[in-house]
Amino acid sequence: MKLSKFSLLLTLGLLLSMLMAACSNDSGGETKDEPKKEAEGSEDVEQVFNLTSSDIIPTMDSSLATDLLAFQALSGTTEGLYRLGKDGEIVEGIATEHKVSEDALTWTFTLREDAVWSNGDPVTAHDFVYAWRRAVDPKTGSEYGPYMMGGVLKNATAVNEGKKDVDQLGVKADGDYTLVVTLEKPIPYFESLTTFGTYYPLNQKFVEEQGDAYATSSDALLSNGPFKLTDWKSTSDSWTLVKNEDYWDADAVTLQKINYDVVKDPQVGVDLYEKGKLDRTDLTSELVDVYAANDDYEVTLGTGVYFLKFNQTKSEALANKNIRKALSQAFNKQALVDEILNDGSIVAKGFVPKNFVKMPESGKDFREASGDLSTYDAESAKELWKRGMQELGKDKVELEFLSSDSETSKEMGEFIANQLEQNLEGLDITLKQVPFEQRLALDSDMDYQIQFSSWFPDYLDPYTFLNLWVTDGGNNKMGYSNPEYDELLAKTANELALKPVERYDAFLQAEKILFEDAAIAPVYQSATAQLVSPKMEGVINNSFGALYEYKWASVAK
Incomplete structure (x- = not known):
């Protein structure tokens, strides 16, 4: 979702x-x-x-x-x-x-x-x-x-x-x-x-x-x-x-x-909570530092995954696998969750989240079984970027980065853009921060280049995550296509539907292909720090x- x-x-x-x-x-x-x-x-x-x-x-x-x-x-x-x-x-x-x-x-x-x-x-x-x-x-x-x-x-x-x-x-x-x-x-x-x-x-x-x-x-x-x-x-x-x-x-x-009120500024939410006008409010990094010792402080690890979408149809650079791989590795995700979020969120190293589903035979968590498929590595990113730029015949690339306009989304967008520009020579990022509803519309129209997006599961099965990226899928919206990936996902939905062990092995293979192609760049798995x-x-x-x-x-x- x-x-x-x-x-x-x-x-x-x-x-x-x-x-x-x-x-x-x-x-x-x-x-x-x-x-x-x-x-x-x-x-x-x-x-x-x-x-x-x-x-x-x-x-x-x-x-x-x-x-x-x-x-x-x-x-x-x-x-x-x-x-x-x-x-x-x-x-x-x-x-x-x-x-x-x-x-x-x-x-x-x-x-x-x-x-x-x-x-x-x-x-x-x-x-x-x-x-x-x-x-x-x-x-x-x-x-x-x-x-x-x-x-x-x-x-x-x-x-x-x-x-x-x-x-x-x-x-x-x-x-x-x-x-x-x-x-x-x-x-x-x-x-x-x-x-x-x-x-x-x-x-x-x-x-x-x-x-x-x-x-x-x-x-x-x-x-x-x-x-x-x-x-x-x-x-x-x-x-x-x-x-x-x-x-x-x-x-x-x-x-x-x-009663619901739209509150985009977390500080406003805290102020209302302290006045007894709210019964629950989310906390950002700096607010966690202030309220972590409060009796009402709670942290819950969720199953939502935040990631970067690379629209391969709107940029010659993003159609290049080495460029996408470089972008995926060029920003420090641990620093982002520690310094900006500071809410219990964890670094995402794949797309299927931790503590979501278990392998049917071993009982091992799917995330553990699949391993770390996308990590921060600035030196590797620089080499991949250099290779991709040579393949493109360019020494400069301009990319637009789309995100929502909430305070936290703005901070994360600025952090990621700054890291990418620092580590990837010749890259110029333009931030486009819009209301949530507008971001959804731009995504549906595929009118973006890089997008800070997220997915929360619709049912308890890896298919709810991995099915997003089949060719021409309703949520793909970024021009990604890999026949081998499509075939594996089709098998999980057809001949392997009643064979859980083989089905989950196919999911593991598919997730690895997704990151070999650097179709997306996982950022973090959500947690929520709140005053409740x-x-x-x-x-x-x-x-x-x-x-x-x-x-x-x-x-x-």
């Missing part, structure tokens, strides 16, 4: 042992309930969280969402077949159970009959059929529809390419409360995909009545999840989630309200999808 982070586990018995425990099997099974937490009385304390967002919500249209900010907001207001509970466990959502055919291609979901939209309409199987068709319909222009559903739902790619009608997509309603899904091939992580925002349902009548206004304001939205979005327009820098009393599991929801009020209880930190789950959260008495 962009910043992606846009899910969890393998359903089939052979693969369950690779990851964590989910709740189904290949012959049909049930997903067990999250233990219900009684909504404690709010008469003793106001059940309100006051939080920040790093930027505005780019969209509330689940078919068009591509980033963490959008998926975080959507996860609070909308519910799919399942949702994520504590420790990444998949728990009941609109579906109460499902069965899987012997060939793992047909999934039949039983939906609850007590779920309603915030306008009173029942949530039915037809809402999922409409939403999934809409996500892959080329007329919609969804980026995540073809990315998350292509090669997963039967005919999704053909529909998106205009080769088949949308009614040929592998999803149908068998009555109002049974959803039948046909997959293109066995998908080890399909159950987890059903928790993801792109797979959320939509009320067709409401969406079509709203037309172009749909999802541009609170009045043009419906909710079927724990909360409803209020006081929001597409340009709003503040908004509120209020408890949805019509939610089927409203008794488990204690929070009455979550002890009043916040029951907040779940997800390892993929939306960063936080608030359904079972509450204000401590």
Whole structure:
């Protein structure tokens, strides 16, 4: 998922042992309930969280969402077949159970009959059929529809390419409360995909009545999840989630309200926290030094990876492998995480993050098994740069460096640009720092040269990271192509889908190719240093999808 982070586990018995425990099997099974937490009385304390967002919500249209900010907001207001509970466990959502055919291609979901939209309409199987068709319909222009559903739902790619009608997509309603899904091939992580925002349902009548206004304001939205979005327009820098009393599991929801304000300056966030106006705020390097001894200080290592994208279509220099390798090795990543971030983030030496997935046979962490594939080496970078410049017949190269305009992003961009210019003779970097939403648009249009980007996993599988770089992939957006890499990724999704050991070996090979080509330059694996009020209880930190789950959260008495 962009910043992606846009899910969890393998359903089939052979693969369950690779990851964590989910709740189904290949012959049909049930997903067990999250233990219900009684909504404690709010008469003793106001059940309100006051939080920040790093930027505005780019969209509330689940078919068009591509980033963490959008998926975080959507996860609070909308519910799919399942949702994520504590420790990444998949728990009941609109579906109460499902069965899987012997060939793992047909999934039949039983939906609850007590779920309603915030306008009173029942949530039915037809809402999922409409939403999934809409996500892959080329007329919609969804980026995540073809990315998350292509090669997963039967005919999704053909529909998106205009080769088949949308009614040929592998999803149908068998009555109002049974959803039948046909997959293109066995998908080890399909159950987890059903928790993801792109797979959320939509009320067709409401969406079509709203037309172009749909999802541009609170009045043009419906909710079927724990909360409803209020006081929001597409340009709003503040908004509120209020408890949805019509939610089927409203008794488990204690929070009455979550207030959000866009705060880009971390110092402003700290000032508001100290005044009691915020319940959680992120800390930058200099603020960590001040607050590390504070009782409210917390550090959490995440699974997001930040990296440099090299657009090979917008620069002759970036089309040169030696130039890309030089750029990858020419900046001190350890200094960046120590001096600029100082928040527990660690240097990224590959693309699949540490503490994400384990090898199926040895149990070794994937990152450890794959090794250090990209490291800081100024002397090697200089030699590679010299070689690349000779191949180009140049003694000077100008490159534009795109990043977001948050304070931390600006600092990191300046640090990396300075290091590159110091270590690579003849290089001139121009910084282009823009709002987050604009950066996403420039990325989609491939209108950049070097971009400081990030990816957060959408499900618990290496494929969520490595699939980004297949030729002409929906998130590639940098002109990278390697047939051997494509072939390995295709194998992991097809003939190796039910062979976990061989599948993970193919992932290891693919990641090595990615860095032999210097397609991207990993920078760091994210961690979050924060001040967190002890009043916040029951907040779940997800390892993929939306960063936080608030359904079972509450204000401590």
